[in-house]
Amino acid sequence: EMVLTQSPGTLSLSPGERATLSCRASQSVTSSYLAWYQQKPGQAPRLLIYGASRRATGIPDRFSGSGSGTDFTLTISRLEPEDFAVYFCQQYGTSWTFGQGTKVEIK
Amino acid sequence: QVQLVESGGGVVQPGRSLRLSCAASGFTFSSYGMHWVRQAPGKGLEWVALIWYDGSDKYYADSVKGRFTLSRDNSKYTLYLQMNSLRAEDTAVYYCARDSGYENYYYYYALDVWGQGTTVTVSS
Numbered sequence A: 001e002m003v004l005t006q007s008p009g010t011l012s013l014s015p016g017e018r019a020t021l022s023c024r025a026s027q028s029v030t031s032s033y034l035a036w037y038q039q040k041p042g043q044a045p046r047l048l049i050y051g052a053s054r055r056a057t058g059i060p061d062r063f064s065g066s067g068s069g070t071d072f073t074l075t076i077s078r079l080e081p082e083d084f085a086v087y088f089c090q091q092y093g094t095s096w097t098f099g100q101g102t103k104v105e106i107k
Numbered sequence B: 001q002v003q004l005v006e007s008g009g010g011v012v013q014p015g016r017s018l019r020l021s022c023a024a025s026g027f028t029f030s031s032y033g034m035h036w037v038r039q040a041p042g043k044g045l046e047w048v049a050l051i052w053y054d055g056s057d058k059y060y061a062d063s064v065k066g067r068f069t070l071s072r073d074n075s076k077y078t079l080y081l082q083m084n085s086l087r088a089e090d091t092a093v094y095y096c097a098r099d100s101g102y103e104n105y106y107y108y109y110a111l112d113v114w115g116q117g118t119t120v121t122v123s124s
Helices: none
Strands: A004-007 A010-013 A019-029 A034-039 A046-050 A063-076 A086-092 A096-098 A102-106 B003-007 B010-012 B018-025 B034-039 B045-051 B058-060 B068-073 B078-083 B092-099 B111-114 B118-122
Touching (some): A004 A086, A019 A034, A019 A086, A046 A063, A046 B111, A063 A086, B003 B111, B018 B092, B034 B111, B045 B068, B045 B092, B058 B068, B078 B092
Antiparallel strands (some): A004 A019, A019 A063, A034 A046, A034 A086, A086 A102, B045 B058, B068 B078
């Protein structure tokens, strides 16, 4: 069974700083099948990145995704106040699996 | 605009049943696969089930297989999740979400539109 491990669990940063979030898979993932979501308190998740590096409709270009194989990264180049949230990675292998999430909080 | 609205959640005793609905609007419902994803209180996301665009195929997480049943009525733009033999561990917010489908002949297996969720609490 595929397991996605996200790190760090919590990232404490200031607005304007760069955020780098990691998602490591227990087995190799087809890059096309790796996505990232943002979730704010009390809200539904929102698709940010799919196909490892493709931005979803309406997502600002400060969000970028990269990686291949078992290691994937979500980068937020300059944090805006609205970016403080929880981020989940997701993959498809034989079914859909989510990572446990990384919380990006204001330092 | 593209929208998904879930309903049907509530408090139910262990072993009982509940049916969730998800009403879609703003897109051609019959062209998309649809998922259910749940989130237990304070926890991460767990994929529950997928139904193909025409209802011809369904996939379930092992944790719900044999207890939950997906269906859809494309004429009503509505997705359903029948949940039987409910357990305490089924307590969660249940989200319906649209499958991203094909883009330029590639299938990305992402979930591109989400509803706001409906809360299911299984407790005696």
